[in-house]
Amino acid sequence: MRLSNGEVLLAWPLASHIITAGWTYNDGGAHNAIDLRAALKTPVYAAEDGTVTQTQLWDGVTKTGMQSYGVMCRVKHADYKGGELCTRYAHLTELCVRRGETVREGQLIGYSGATGDCYGAHLHFEVIYRGVRCNPLNWLDSDFTVKDAATGTHLGRYTSVERPRPAAQLQKLSIGPVSGGDARAICQLADRLGLVDAGLVQTEPVAG
Ligand SMILES: [Zn+2]
CATH class of the missing domain: 2.70.70.10 (Glucose Permease (Domain IIA))
Incomplete structure (x- = not known):
């Protein structure tokens, strides 16, 4: 590459x-x-x-x-x-x-x-x-x-190519607590973006 x-x-x-x-x-x-x-x-x-x-x-x-x-x-x-x-x-x-x-x-x-x-x-x-x-x-x-x-001892002179680091690690964001309506909207957006399928979204229902 x-x-x-x-x-x-x-x-x-x-x-x-x-x-x-x-x-x-x-x-x-x-x-x-x-x-x-x-x-x-x-x-x-x-x-x-x-x-x-x-x-x-x-x-x-x-x-x-x-x-x-x-x-x-x-x-x-x-x-x-x-x-x-x-x-x-x-x-x-x-x-x-x-x-x-x-x-x-x-x-x-x-x-x-x-x-x-x-x-x-x-x-x-x-x-x-x-x-x-x-x-x-x-x-x-x-x-x-x-x-x-x-x-x-017979590898000769060389400098290995440095493999680029993988893209920056995803940062974990916590949002909330939010209202039920906002939570639904956020989940729908995450779902639409494929974040739920990718396992990148977690929701924790809060009692009350
Ligand atoms: Zn050979």
């Missing part, structure tokens, strides 16, 4: 957010992505509204080049500061979208798997800005855990 200040806050592509490999692998090698723990066939969701601009099925054998991604799709989002912003989801077992399809943030786009050059089922997630892979943790909020301490 785009925040009111124009910054990007991507949604986590899985319901659970456990990082199993960071910006660099634990041996220090370049990863340029994050891996997220995902059992086989875990639903994978689009990180933001966009258009599917690339899909790939795996030939079941090749583990080099683009085929190393296995079953994969790439989603192009709205430009950010004039630059193209995309996300990629790899090693899937199944795709639920086609190239050219418009997707909404949080929409199911596929299921995790272990296709391509893969050590076991997980989700490989990339953020590609202006054609360059960049640390996804700069585009996500801080709501994640890391598999172990070693992996935690």
Whole structure:
């Protein structure tokens, strides 16, 4: 989503957010992505509204080049500061979208798997800005855990996006006591505004 200040806050592509490999692998090698723990066939969701601009099925054998991604799709989002912003989801077992399809943030786009050059089922997630892979943790909020301490030292440099606070808490107002007629009028108004259905109005009859 785009925040009111124009910054990007991507949604986590899985319901659970456990990082199993960071910006660099634990041996220090370049990863340029994050891996997220995902059992086989875990639903994978689009990180933001966009258009599917690339899909790939795996030939079941090749583990080099683009085929190393296995079953994969790439989603192009709205430009950010004039630059193209995309996300990629790899090693899937199944795709639920086609190239050219418009997707909404949080929409199911596929299921995790272990296709391509893969050590076991997980989700490989990339953020590609202006054609360059960049640390996804700069585009996500801080709501994640890391598999172990070693992996935690390979997250790379990042600043999590701060999730905006929910709208101001509703303030509780007490009115009354009021006359029976006024009470009926207030209740009718509250009912008309849907406040009663929403459970936001309580009435306490007073004896006498
Ligand atoms: Zn990966």
